[in-house]
Amino acid sequence: MRRLTTLYGENAGKIWNALNQEGCLKKDKILQITKLDEDDFYAGVGWLARENKITKEDQDCFKLGTTNLEPQIGYHAGVIWKILDIWGDADFKTIKRLSSLDDTDLQSALGWLAREDKILVNENQKFILK
Numbered sequence: 001m002r003r004l005t006t007l008y009g010e011n012a013g014k015i016w017n018a019l020n021q022e023g024c025l026k027k028d029k030i031l032q033i034t035k036l037d038e039d040d041f042y043a044g045v046g047w048l049a050r051e052n053k054i055t056k057e058d059q060d061c062f063k064l065g066t067t068n069l070e071p072q073i074g075y076h077a078g079v080i081w082k083i084l085d086i087w088g089d090a091d092f093k094t095i096k097r098l099s100s101l102d103d104t105d106l107q108s109a110l111g112w113l114a115r116e117d118k119i120l121v122n123e124n125q126k127f128i129l130k
Helices: 004-022 027-034 038-050 070-087 092-099 103-115
Strands: 054-056 061-064 119-121 127-129
Touching: 004 027, 004 038, 004 054, 004 061, 004 103, 004 119, 027 038, 038 054, 038 070, 038 103, 070 092, 070 103, 070 127, 092 103, 103 119
Parallel strands: none
Antiparallel strands: 054 061, 119 127
């Protein structure tokens, strides 16, 4: 399996390219252009938010710019980091249950942590801290 930093970084790059070419886009249009599924999209958004490169407008329109997503995604990343610090490893379902995050928030937070190069997926498909 490829490293999360490679996978999530490539997803973020696809989103960045779409926004760079088209400007402000809604999620569905980004999914259409990039051919990403929703999980990969939100992981890429988390990555870009950590890089301070994406913002979300009132009309659910994403565009390149100084992020306004940091407080929420950064907080959720901290919750996941704490879970993995305590548990050692956990699969997606377990992290979701323990964090009470929905899939969107969880994927964004995982993208954030991947950009910080703080998480890996082990041979049992569980997330662990580096």
